[in-house]
Amino acid sequence: MTTLQKTSPARFHHIRVLSDQPERLVAFYERMLDLRVVGRDASGIVMTGPARGIIVGNAGSDDAPYYAYAVRDRAALDRLAQRLGAHAVDVSTLDDPLFEAGAVRFADPQGRRFVFGVAKAAPGLEGAPARLQHTVFQSTDLENVVRFFVDAVGFTLSDEVVDDDGRLMVAFLRSDDEHHTLAFFRGSRDEWDHHCYETNEWNDIRDWGDRFAQAEIPIFFGPGRHGPGNNLFFMVTDPDGNRLEFSAELERVDADKAPGVWPQSERTLNSWGRAWIRT
Ligand SMILES: [Fe+2]
Incomplete structure (x- = not known):
């Protein structure tokens, strides 16, 4: 059977969390995880570190948290979108600050949101290995x-x-x-x-x-x-x-x-x- 591992390996890349106190959470991830704020946009406060990333959104927004996986290129993303379509999964695209344009978003049967995309080139970042x-x-x-x-x-x-x-x-x-x-x-x-x-x-x-x-x-x-x-x-x-x-x-x-x-x-x-x- 065709699997992601065989055709389009995907690695867990970043998360979007919602918080009642976004600045407190940002301070924690800066201090404890060596993440740095690299931008603020409609999705929230964008933080990256070596091989890790978090978007901290405001819990007051009507948006949902999500879990983002990176595939290696556009062709792999297209294959995944096709597969999801063949299983009648409702797919939309999403502008994510850490992914190239055209990232794919869908919900699982219980409504959890997942995003698959191609990672933007990350700057060289310092921090403890995690x-x-x-x-x-x-x-x-x-x-x-x-x-x-x-x-x-x-x-x-x-x-x-x-x-x-x-x-x-x-x-x-x-x-x-x-x-x-x-x-x-x-x-x-x-x-x-x-x-x-x-x-x-x-x-x-x-x-x-x-x-x-x-x-x-x-x-x-x-x-x-x-x-x-x-x-x-x-x-x-x-x-x-x-x-x-x-x-x-x-x-x-x-x-x-x-x-x-x-x-x-x-x-x-x-x-x-x-x-x-x-x-
Ligand atoms: Fe675990």
């Missing part, structure tokens, strides 16, 4: 959203977590060679779970941990190692309560590898110890 790499959601309609991202968008199922009755609890999806660029947990609510920054190695996890310690921002999950993806991680929150993950050693997966199945347990979500089980 490449924006994946995002995760909790969903009350897990099977349906996973089917949408596999069939209509072209993600590949890397691993699934199932409960004792065989019911799907978590699905990890990839759009390039990395184990997951998107994942969904079964939840009692539909909410944004977290976004993740991939570092270069374990020592970077230490350094990020020390940076948050200095700012007196406590780790709420980890450090540990996830079963699916095999990555080292810890998680903190920003001032709005959005959850950030820092990761290292995320597994790379061949395009034709069959999905793995993991039991729903603390050890699956954190082989080092206690886990955060979403409910």
